[in-house]
Amino acid sequence: MKKKAIFLDRDGVITVERGYAISSIDELELYPFTAKCVEDIKEQGYLAIVITNQSAVAKGLYTEDDLKHMNQLVMEQTGIDALYYCPHHPQGIVPKYTMVCNCRKPKTGMIDQACKDYDIDLDNSYMVGDRACDIILGQNVGIKTVLLNSGYGESGLEEDCSPDMIMDDLREFTDYLIRYRSKD
Template sequence: MNPAVFLDRDGVINIDHGYVHQVDDFEYVEGVFEACVALKQMGYKLAVVTNQSGIARGLYSEDQFHTLTEWMDWNFADKGVELDGIYYCPHHSEKGLGEYKIDCDCRKPKPGMLNSAAQFLKLDLTQSVMVGDKRDDMLAAQAAGVPTRILVRTGKEVTDEAIAAATVVLDSIADVPAYLKSL
């Protein structure tokens, strides 16, 4: 069983410009590649867990999401980082259209994506870490039994509710490896 660092996408890996689905709109958070290299060297698996309600809302297709995700994955590989898994939720229980309007188990704050990753990648959730930019990320990690929940300031506005659900608040993913080494 391996420990993992779960990474939200928008606001953690890339700047959240709102429903990002095109390569031209995808802007990496400074230091993300170096941080991920360091996390891999520390023995963590890396799993992206991202809500993609833009698919549910009809703003872009799953194919467009997969095209962008493949491009992002190649960027990480080019920088020497193999992402161990990429999990996404295309659903929204209220704003979803058609088949995407369901109350699923995968949409954060529910723990479905983390549990799926844990099962498939043989992860030890009790030794794992969540890095996210909002309360729902922290709550999903909490529900999955992930003890270390890092809230970063590079995404959504940091709320009191998000802080309350987090273990610590850091400026960005770039600060995560040093924080974990200090534990």
């Protein structure tokens, strides 16, 4: 049986957006409401899956091992089901990660892999993010999209996009999910 998923961007959605200011695990800050929101998502019958571009690896700001430690902390402290990341960037300085890939949002590689790993029902799934690339990714795979203003949001969009919904933060989205599901 296929599973519904809420695909979540990391920075600006479940962690405080700091741009490239995060250079170590000590600077990674979860929103205080993240774990409760993930719990609410799962209680509504969805998988909670993080889909995140992390080009700081390609740009030499930290190593992939540093990123893996950050990801492990995020998973332990939030209860998310899975976390997929893209360490690549075409203008990186670390040769191993300097490339055009199919996983960098808004390309669909990370969601494609999650669908293979978890048998995702895209017709009943959402992409929740704070940037245009998150919204365009959701549109590229044909799922509902939610733009949050807790990170870059409406005022920081790097290109035009049309999300299905715009909300303040992950709390508002999970409240919506609970209300929406209670109507079933």
